[in-house]
Amino acid sequence: xxELTNVWQEPFSLFGxxxxxxxxxxxxxxxxxxxxxxxxxxxxFATRKASLIPxxxxxxxxxxxxxxxxxxxxxxxxxxxxxxxxxICSLFMFLLMxxxxxxxxxxxxxxxxxxxxxxxxxxxxxxxxYSGIRAKGIKGYLKEYFSPMWFMAPLNAIGEVAxxxxxxxxxxGNILGGAxxxxxxxxxxxxxxxxxxLVMYFGLFVGTVQAFxxxxxxxxxxxxxxx
Amino acid sequence: xxxxxxxxxxxxxxxxxxxxxxxxxxxxxxxxxxxxxxxESLSYRPEKSGEVLKxxxxxxxxxxxxxxxxxxxxxxxxxxxxxxxxxxxxxxYIGAGLAMGLSAIGSGIGSGFPAAELCRGIxxxxxxxxxxxxxxxxxxxxxxxxxxxxxxxxxxxxFVDNSSLALYPGWGAILGxxxxxxxxxxxxxxxxxxxxxxxxxxxxxxxxxxDVLTRTxxxxxxxxxxxxxxxxxxxxxxxxx
Numbered sequence: 001x002x003e004l005t006n007v008w009q010e011p012f013s014l015f016g017x018x019x020x021x022x023x024x025x026x027x028x029x030x031x032x033x034x035x036x037x038x039x040x041x042x043x044x045f046a047t048r049k050a051s052l053i054p055x056x057x058x059x060x061x062x063x064x065x066x067x068x069x070x071x072x073x074x075x076x077x078x079x080x081x082x083x084x085x086x087x088i089c090s091l092f093m094f095l096l097m098x099x100x101x102x103x104x105x106x107x108x109x110x111x112x113x114x115x116x117x118x119x120x121x122x123x124x125x126x127x128x129x130y131s132g133i134r135a136k137g138i139k140g141y142l143k144e145y146f147s148p149m150w151f152m153a154p155l156n157a158i159g160e161v162a163x164x165x166x167x168x169x170x171x172x173g174n175i176l177g178g179a180x181x182x183x184x185x186x187x188x189x190x191x192x193x194x195x196x197x198l199v200m201y202f203g204l205f206v207g208t209v210q211a212f213x214x215x216x217x218x219x220x221x222x223x224x225x226x227x
Numbered sequence: 228x229x230x231x232x233x234x235x236x237x238x239x240x241x242x243x244x245x246x247x248x249x250x251x252x253x254x255x256x257x258x259x260x261x262x263x264x265x266x267e268s269l270s271y272r273p274e275k276s277g278e279v280l281k282x283x284x285x286x287x288x289x290x291x292x293x294x295x296x297x298x299x300x301x302x303x304x305x306x307x308x309x310x311x312x313x314x315x316x317x318x319x320y321i322g323a324g325l326a327m328g329l330s331a332i333g334s335g336i337g338s339g340f341p342a343a344e345l346c347r348g349i350x351x352x353x354x355x356x357x358x359x360x361x362x363x364x365x366x367x368x369x370x371x372x373x374x375x376x377x378x379x380x381x382x383x384x385x386f387v388d389n390s391s392l393a394l395y396p397g398w399g400a401i402l403g404x405x406x407x408x409x410x411x412x413x414x415x416x417x418x419x420x421x422x423x424x425x426x427x428x429x430x431x432x433x434x435x436x437x438d439v440l441t442r443t444x445x446x447x448x449x450x451x452x453x454x455x456x457x458x459x460x461x462x463x464x465x466x467x468x
Contacts, residue, residue, distance in 0.1 A: 071361065148450075158456055159449065165379065166372040170292070173378055177295035180302050209288050213368045220365055224445060
């Protein structure tokens with residue numbers, strides 16, 4: 001269990017000011033950088049020498065983009081899809097790589113850290129509220145809160161916060177749970193077959209499903225605000 | 228020998244058992260229902276077995292996450308090395324176990340309904356598989372919101388330091404918070420599951436209407452969830468006050 005309990009943290013201070021929140025989680029930070037490098041390399045190799053007869057990396061990128069473009073068009077409409085599709089697709093690719101990187105030995109998922117998932121959740125929440133204001137104007141946006149009856153307003157406001165929190169904790173809980181099961185399974189059963197099977201199920205399969213769920217929920221929340 | 232240290236240790240183990248023991252109920256029921264629906268749908272179109280099996284596994288993976296949350300809390304309880312001299316901490320552990328365990332029941336059962344309807348829908352409308360799968364994933368994930376509220380209350384009870392709280396009546400507030408988050412989550416989980424299942428079924432009947440069906444499902448689920456939000460608010464008030 002040492003992998004989970006001993007977190008590499010670095011406190012820092014800004015202009016001589018310091019409190020207990022000002023700590024860097026170095027493991028998550030480094031892993032996020034690795035994920036970003038992997039994604040940038042993927043983008044570079046996918047678009048380099050792009051041709052009508054695609055090379056293997058280009059095929060992967062094009063099919064991914066096709067699937068997500070159709071999903072965004074289905075949920076929003078043709079015009080808004082062009083605006084939100086880059087965000088949705090790159091959010092999915094980032095989270096997918098974050099969840100998959102734990103399958104490599106010595107690596108830890110950044111999504112195992114609540115700070116990463118909460119950050120992504122807040123990103124989605126802010127974007128959905130901003131696009132709601134942009135689409136309906138501030139009056140129409142505020143009217144939504146009083147929508148069924150006026151006294152539902154406080155509950156609607158709590159519901160908005162709860163959406164962001166639940167989306168983040170869902171990803172965090174699933175990935176952390178998978179990581180715990182993999183670690184305990186590998187310690188209890190020192191076999192060759194069981195831990196890789198656990199990694200395949202909890203790391204790769206559940207990781208893909210949860211990355212997709214997070215992306216789709218962000219998209220659905222945006223569509224609920226703008227329509 | 229019964230002192231505060233023994234009591235906190237015992238409460239830790241009791242809380243872990245409550246968390247995963249109660250939390251495993253719902254997910255297992257939901258997954259079994261999904262598997263049953265997959266079998267039933269294969270009797271209509273046995274040649275679709277590969278596709279139905281794949282979708283069944285995705286649905287079960289979603290339904291299982293409530294039990295995985297319960298496992299996380301149970302493992303944190305077992306391995307947390309902070310037994311204390313304070314009786315109030317013992318109630319924290321029991322409250323956390325109850326909050327997580329009870330709240331996972333409803334979501335596990337609820338997430339099973341859309342997953343089962345996905346299996347039935349795939350054999351009815353094989354061409355709309357992706358649309359059905361997306362609707363199922365979104366709706367089953369929303370079914371779990373109340374289990375996540377339970378997990379938040381459990382984590383708050385575990386990690387917020389309230390050792391300065393008076394034992395009487397502090398233990399009642401902590402146990403009440405756990406029970407509120409736990410029992411309050413059972414109904415919304417199952418109710419949202421019914422809404423989600425019917426939405427997936429309706430899309431498999433009439434895929435062209437999926438836009439309005441999804442929208443109605445989301446609004447209905449938000450209203451269903453409001454009782455779970457009441458429970459969360461009361462639990463938070465009990466912890467903070």
